[in-house]
């Protein structure tokens with residue numbers, strides 16, 4: 001999900017027309033933020049790392065248990 005914010009005062013402009021000035025400071029400069037996307041990517045990376053660590057520990061355990 002994209003968030004549009006005012007580049008001047010960081011007012012949330014999401015949902016406003018693209019050429020509408022900021023209601024807070026009347027600036028027409030805007031920035032896009034993808035905070036949710038970044039957050040989701042971080043969560044996915046974390047899940048992948050944890051899954052790999054889990055699988056590695058299972059493999060290590062099996063290795064240790066099967067070696068007499």
Ligand SMILES: [Zn+2]
Nearest residue numbers: 006009022025
């Ligand atoms: Zn503003």
